[in-house]
Amino acid sequence: MASLSSLCSSSPSIKSQTSITKPLVILRKDSVTFPTRFSKTPSLVQTQSVAREISADLSNTNDVVPKKAKNGLEKDPRELWKRYVDWLYQHKELGLYLDVSRVGFTDEFVEEMEPRFQSAFKAMEELEKGAIANPDEGRMVGHYWLRKPELAPNSFLKSQIETTLDAVRKFADEVVSGKIKPPSSPEGRFTSILSVGIGGSALGPQFVAEALAPDNPPLKIRFIDNTDPAGIDHQIAQLGPELASTIVVVISKSGGTPETRNGLLEVQKAFREAGLEFAKQGVAITQENSLLDNTARIEGWLARFPMFDWVGGRTSEMSAVGLLPAALQGIDVREMLAGASLMDEANRTTVLRNNPAALLALCWYWASDGVGSKDMVVLPYKDSLLLFSRYLQQLVMESLGKEFDLDGNRVNQGLTVYGNKGSTDQHAYIQQLREGVHNFFATFIEVLRDRPPGHDWELEPGVTCGDYLFGMLQVKYMIQTILNTAWWHWI
């Protein structure tokens, strides 16, 4: 269960606003379930949201960015509460809540953006039907089909997805159960995974390992994701004799990325020096007939799994790229796919306020003027989500960081993403966010369940460790909301 809250930073140069945007007063839902760790009444917060300065010339794109009312933010706690209730997104089955009430977009902005969202929804529909959505590379964009193969535009693609998934699961089961064994390991089974890959061929598996792997996985994973000799030596040295029971998964969509090739050559050298036969422990995940695929085939590696032309590297987590490492660590990949499919379904609705992806896009567009004029800070209050911002960095920055738009206009736009974790980083860079340059907006992520039920322990009467984490988030969130200008209290 997770809850996301977004808000904009203020520009200190802007004086307190006197006029208040009218929030929407019609409640969207008959009842609202509030994402709270406590059974107490949800708190009302006295706060002052703040407007931002928008530079006159943000971009030389011909695309007209909707104008913003600079007085569009709410101060009255009751009106803010109505705005919260009205805009709160909740998906009970997924356990996902999204609170955008403090971002400050106006009704006029939402209205102006509506036709753009409708064309985006239409484009998404076409994309899911198999349109050539990547004109540069002339290819389809079909990662959605990975989690629901019946959506694939033809039966060949559907069967490719299903066959690969079955092969990944079967292989992982046989490795974990010891049916597939390393040739010369005293343990008689594989105990570790060494993943070699970079960018989209590393960030997803790294994030998922940190977020979802059990405490004692059947195989522990480590990564070589650079061509830094010291980093590579460190990974190999840490494996030590365990190299003999390590399955090496080399991941590269193109099959020719230099860093990944270098990592492979270095690992193969380590195998030779240890008197081990690499081919018996090597697995390739790559496009058919790529250099890596041909190498693996000719050298007779243990296994090969395909990457599909229609899956981009940065969205490949639900392909063999992410599923094989996850399954080898004992993560239920069927559950992962089912969750992603539910999330996709939620993001297919064409009603903006009921579509969580569209709501976030609205917020990001508002906050960064649609051109990246402010940075996005992602703050998960959960250790296991430490790598989320890193994963999002590639997903967002490689997708949006563009010199030209699809019509060939020079736009030089993007959206900078960075972040770390709370509350740890409240003691580090968040100091600047609070008091320094207000060139960002923030997305807070709270995981509503800290320990499994029945495992909580009160370190002070009535207070758990997780209550402190929640408290730190609330304090940070409120301080960030009001910055230096107003006061707040709980009721």
Ligand SMILES: O=P(O)(O)OC[C@H]1O[C@H](O)[C@H](O)[C@@H](O)[C@@H]1O
């Ligand atoms: O998977 P590979 O072909 O090795 O590519 C690895 C990475 O290379 C480049 O940096 C691309 O911009 C990324 O999108 C890609 O994920």
